[in-house]
Amino acid sequence: MHGRVTAVSRNGQYSFSKPNRDSIRLLAGLGVEGDVHAGVTVKHRSRVAQDPSQPNLRQVHLIHEELFDEVGGDGFTVEPGELGENVTTCGIDLLGLPVGTLLRIGDSAVLEVTGLRNPCLQIDHFQNGLLKQVVGRDEAGNIVRKAGIMSIVRQGGVVCPGDTIEAELPSGPHRPLDRV
Incomplete structure (x- = not known):
């Protein structure tokens, strides 16, 4: 599977949206340099309140431009970075990856x-009714989350709009994505 990066974003302060940048630097084991969510342990406010020693499995947020x-x-208008993602992609089925x-x-x-x-209620504060667009239920009643995927940085480097993305699936039985 192949795709490409269409935008990169980061913010050093807590806010819902993140400004687009010309590039971002990924730091192995930490996340996006200069981003409020970078770190070895969890940085999301609600998770810090529960247990600040949890590992940070949400170092880098990716979202597919096709969702916009x-x-x-x-009737919703969403631009790259506005849903808080660090990397906006195109041409790769992020939600279908194991x-x-x-x-x-x-x-x-x-x-x-x-x-x-x-995704949380902050999405409705951004645009009223958007949460129902990115979280719903399938025909069987299962929750479907479409607001992107989370990842950790295994190897650092600079990421820019236009960069290619290549997905390497894990060996063995694949586990479907669940919320983190």
């Missing part, structure tokens, strides 16, 4: 997919 077109059909997939980005960066983003 999908929600646009229902846990443990390696994403090779650009010349040297490698991310390991850890799970799905579990």
Whole structure:
């Protein structure tokens, strides 16, 4: 599976959206240099309140640009970085990847997919009604999360818009993504 990076974003302060950048630097075991969510232990406020010693499985957030077109059909306007992602992608089925997939980005960066983003009510504060667009239920009643995937940095490097993404699936039985 192949795709490409369409935008990169980071923010050193807690906010819902993240400004786009010309490039971001991924740091092995930490996340995006200069981003508020970088670190070995969890940085998401609600998770810190529960247990600040938890490992940070949410170092880098990726979201597929195709979602913006999908929600646009229902009257929502979303641009890269506005849902808090660090890497906006195109042409790769992020939500269909199994846990443990390696994403090779650009010349040297490698991310390991850890799970799905579990979007919260802040999305409705950004645009009222958007949460129902990115979290729903399938025909069997199972929860479907479409707000991107989370990953950890296995190998650092600089990531820029236009970089290629190559997915390397893990060996053995594949575990489907679940929220992290």
